[in-house]
Amino acid sequence: MSETPISISLPLDKDGFLRRECPICEQQFKWWPTPSEEVTTEGTQEASEAYFCPYCHEPADPDAWWTKEQLRYAQELAAAEVLRPELRRFKSDLERGNRRSGMIRIDMSVPPISRPEPLAEPDDMVRVDVPCHPQKPIKVNEAWEQEVTCLVCGIRYPVELVRALPEKEGEVAE
Ligand SMILES: [Zn+2]
Numbered sequence: 001m002s003e004t005p006i007s008i009s010l011p012l013d014k015d016g017f018l019r020r021e022c023p024i025c026e027q028q029f030k031w032w033p034t035p036s037e038e039v040t041t042e043g044t045q046e047a048s049e050a051y052f053c054p055y056c057h058e059p060a061d062p063d064a065w066w067t068k069e070q071l072r073y074a075q076e077l078a079a080a081e082v083l084r085p086e087l088r089r090f091k092s093d094l095e096r097g098n099r100r101s102g103m104i105r106i107d108m109s110v111p112p113i114s115r116p117e118p119l120a121e122p123d124d125m126v127r128v129d130v131p132c133h134p135q136k137p138i139k140v141n142e143a144w145e146q147e148v149t150c151l152v153c154g155i156r157y158p159v160e161l162v163r164a165l166p167e168k169e170g171e172v173a174e
C-alpha cells in the first residue's frame with residue numbers, strides 16, 4: 001500500500017497543551033508540543049526515544065500516544081482526503097470504459113465522505129512542572145493524587161510537589 005501523507009491539525013488547549021493517551025494504561029494527560037526542536041539550545045537536542053506515562057510510569061514510543069478520538073479523526077480525515085479522490089478516479093475510469101464498450105454498463109456512486117468535525121480541546125486538567133525537565137510541562141487529571149512521572153526521563157514526583165501553584169501573591173513575575 002502506498003502511503004499518502006496527510007497533515008492533521010490537532011487542537012491545543014488555551015495554554016498550548018496537546019491531549020495524549022497512554023497506550024498502556026489508556027489514561028489521558030496532556031503534554032507541551034515542541035515544534036520539532038526548532039529552538040535548539042547549543043546541542044541539547046534531545047531526540048527522545050521514548051516518553052514516560054505520568055500515571056503508570058511506563059515508557060512508550062514518542063508517536064504511540066494518540067488518543068482514541070485523535071486516531072478516529074485521523075482515519076476519517078484520511079478517508080475523506082485520500083479515499084474519495086480515488087473513488088472518483090475509479091468512477092470516471094468506469095464511465096470511460098462504459099462509453100468505449102457500449103455493451104456493459106456499470107454504475108457506481110461515490111459515497112459521500114465528508115471531512116470529520118474538528119476536535120475540540122477543553123481546558124481541563126492541572127499543570128505539572130517537573131524540575132528535571134522544566135521545558136516539558138504536562139497536565140494531569142485534577143483527581144490524580146499519586147506520583148507523576150517526568151515525560152522525558154521517567155523520574156517520579158509526588159504530585160502535590162510539582163502541581164502548578166496559583167500565582168504567588170505580591171510578586172510580579174518578569
Ligand atoms: Zn500509562
Ligand SMILES: [Zn+2]
Nearest residue numbers: 132133150153
Ligand atoms: Zn525529567
